[in-house]
Amino acid sequence: MNRPPNRLRKRAEFLAVRAGEKRRGRLFLVEALYRGDDGAPRFGVTVTRKVGNAVVRNRIRRRLKEAMRVHAADDMAAGSDYVIVARRDVLAAPFSTLKAELVRRIRGTDR
RNA sequence: CCAGCCGGCCGGGUGGCCGCGACCGCGAGAGCCGAAAGGCUGCGGUCGAGGAAAGUCCGGGCUCCACGGAAAUACGGUGCCGGCUAAUUGCCGGCGGGGGCGACCCCAGGGAAAGUGCCACAGAGAGCAGACCGCCCCGCCUGCCAGACGGCCCCAUGUCGGGCCGUCUCGCCGGCGGGGUAAGGGUGAAAGGGUGGGGUAAGAGCCCACCGCGCGACCGGCAACGGGAGCGGCACGGCAAACCCCACCGGGAGCAAGACCGAAUAGGGACGACGCGCGGGGAAACCCGCAGGCUUUUCCGGCCCAGUCGUCCGGGUGGGUUGCGUCAGGCGUCCAGCAAUGGCCGCCGAAGAUGAAUGGCCACCGCGUUCCGCCGUCCGCAAGGGUGGCGGGGCCAUACAGAACCCGGCUUACAGGCCGGCUGGCACC
Numbered sequence: 205m206n207r208p209p210n211r212l213r214k215r216a217e218f219l220a221v222r223a224g225e226k227r228r229g230r231l232f233l234v235e236a237l238y239r240g241d242d243g244a245p246r247f248g249v250t251v252t253r254k255v256g257n258a259v260v261r262n263r264i265r266r267r268l269k270e271a272m273r274v275h276a277a278d279d280m281a282a283g284s285d286y287v288i289v290a291r292r293d294v295l296a297a298p299f300s301t302l303k304a305e306l307v308r309r310i311r312g313t314d315r
Numbered sequence: 316c317c318a319g320c321c322g323g324c325c326g327g328g329u330g331g332c333c334g335c336g337a338c339c340g341c342g343a344g345a346g347c348c349g350a351a352a353g354g355c356u357g358c359g360g361u362c363g364a365g366g367a368a369a370g371u372c373c374g375g376g377c378u379c380c381a382c383g384g385a386a387a388u389a390c391g392g393u394g395c396c397g398g399c400u401a402a403u404u405g406c407c408g409g410c411g412g413g414g415g416c417g418a419c420c421c422c423a424g425g426g427a428a429a430g431u432g433c434c435a436c437a438g439a440g441a442g443c444a445g446a447c448c449g450c451c452c453c454g455c456c457u458g459c460c461a462g463a464c465g466g467c468c469c470c471a472u473g474u475c476g477g478g479c480c481g482u483c484u485c486g487c488c489g490g491c492g493g494g495g496u497a498a499g500g501g502u503g504a505a506a507g508g509g510u511g512g513g514g515u516a517a518g519a520g521c522c523c524a525c526c527g528c529g530c531g532a533c534c535g536g537c538a539a540c541g542g543g544a545g546c547g548g549c550a551c552g553g554c555a556a557a558c559c560c561c562a563c564c565g566g567g568a569g570c571a572a573g574a575c576c577g578a579a580u581a582g583g584g585a586c587g588a589c590g591c592g593c594g595g596g597g598a599a600a601c602c603c604g605c606a607g608g609c610u611u612u613u614c615c616g617g618c619c620c621a622g623u624c625g626u627c628c629g630g631g632u633g634g635g636u637u638g639c640g641u642c643a644g645g646c647g648u649c650c651a652g653c654a655a656u657g658g659c660c661g662c663c664g665a666a667g668a669u670g671a672a673u674g675g676c677c678a679c680c681g682c683g684u685u686c687c688g689c690c691g692u693c694c695g696c697a698a699g700g701g702u703g704g705c706g707g708g709g710c711c712a713u714a715c716a717g718a719a720c721c722c723g724g725c726u727u728a729c730a731g732g733c734c735g736g737c738u739g740g741c742a743c744c
Contacts, residue, residue, distance in 0.1 A: 269675090270675040274676090299676070
């Protein structure tokens with residue numbers, strides 16, 4: 205549970221996930237795509253420049269990474285990729301709210 | 316104590332739990348991902364964002380490209396003088412101008428007497444100077460006042476007084492025409508020096524004194540520049556951030572530079588194997604005719620008609636490695652220098668990511684601010700106020716902002732705070 209999940213590294217990988225299922229939420233949008241194998245799940249974070257300057261974007265990405273690592277990693281389905289498109293509200297939201305929202309959206313497809 | 320000026324510095328700390336990246340050591344030499352190149356996985360230690368990492372505005376290193384050297388032209392940049400630096404549009408020290416009582420601050424600060432151009436609006440006139448009002452002179456006209464002369468009339472008949480008319484002269488008001496005048500009004504960012512006196516019809520550097528201005532022998536300074544005997548009645552407006560002239564500097568692109576490793580697939584080349592519809596021309600390339608195929612079918616028209624497989628080679632893309640942090644490096648003593656800076660010696664080693672590490676959560680302390688109480692001190696008759704200390708409570712725990720090849724500058728943003736020097740006031744000794 206403590207090991208951080210694998211990350212998406214290439215722009216092509218992010219673009220591929222855009223074709224998958226989209227789940228909108230108050231704090232962020234989650235895109236999910238089943239790759240077709242049963243390898244480890246991966247995730248990535250997208251924060252556009254519209255959200256804020258570099259400090260703001262870094263902080264949002266780090267909070268989401270930490271929330272994924274600690275609370276939501278085990279909820280991801282094997283063989284699936286997830287992209288979290290963050291909104292500015294992630295910056296000020298309490299950490300407990302953030303992790304609850306993440307768990308809810310990640311589990312969304314599993315049923 | 317109050318008000319202010321300048322310079323330098325900091326940009327929360329400690330701890331706990333869970334994580335991330337790089338390097339080094341140990342272990343394993345095994346497994347996993349990948350076609351390959353290559354990458355990942357264990358344990359321990361060390362290190363891990365800023366004063367601006369920002370804007371990407373200058374300068375340099377480094378890399379590649381171009382180029383015989385050099386110079387010139389074009390284009391771009393810079394622009395008081397001297398120094399410093401690898402270098403600059405940077406920094407330091409001076410000079411000049413402007414502001415402030417002062418500490419100090421600000422300045423795109425070469426040439427307008429090489430030339431061209433512009434100076435809107437307003438105003439009479441704007442670089443040729445220029446008469447709108449005003450002032451003055453001359454001429455003419457109307458009116459008024461005064462005087463002189465002449466004529467007529469009144470009566471109290473005067474060496475007196477009064478009235479009317481005409482002519483002339485002086486003055487004044489007004490009008491018209493001609494001329495003088497740049498002192499005044501008015502316009503403007505700017506109106507061809509200022510003040511006073513003389514002078515004049517009125518005025519005017521027309522003349523004089525002082526101030527200003529220009530030229531300037533000579534003196535000081537490396538220079539910018541400063542001082543200045545004497546001379547000149549004054550001529551020369553501003554804009555070069557309009558063109559321009561002068562002096563100096565500059566080849567271009569940038570780490571997505573560049574170097575290396577290196578697939579699948581498509582395409583290129585070499586070799587080999589199999590194959591190439593018929594006829595004519597031609598050495599061949601190729602051309603013509605017929606046959607065949609495609610264009611839904613017929614005609615017409617158009618197009619196609621030699622490759623396929625195997626091995627090897629070379630280039631490029633995705634991907635990966637490198638470039639990549641030991642340097643114009645930091646700190647300190649001493650020396651030279653007003654300083655920027657330079658030199659000697661000693662010590663230290665300090666981020667290296669690439670959808671991009673340096674984090675998440677929490678506790679305590681502390682800074683700040685505000686309120687209450689007590690104590691000291693100063694002002695005050697008092698009420699009250701200023702200031703300092705201690706104790707307690709509340710609030711907040713934070714600004715601007717995230718390395719992306721490196722370095723030196725500049726500019727911009729910034730909660731809160733610390734230190735030093737200086738100036739002007741007030742009080743006390």
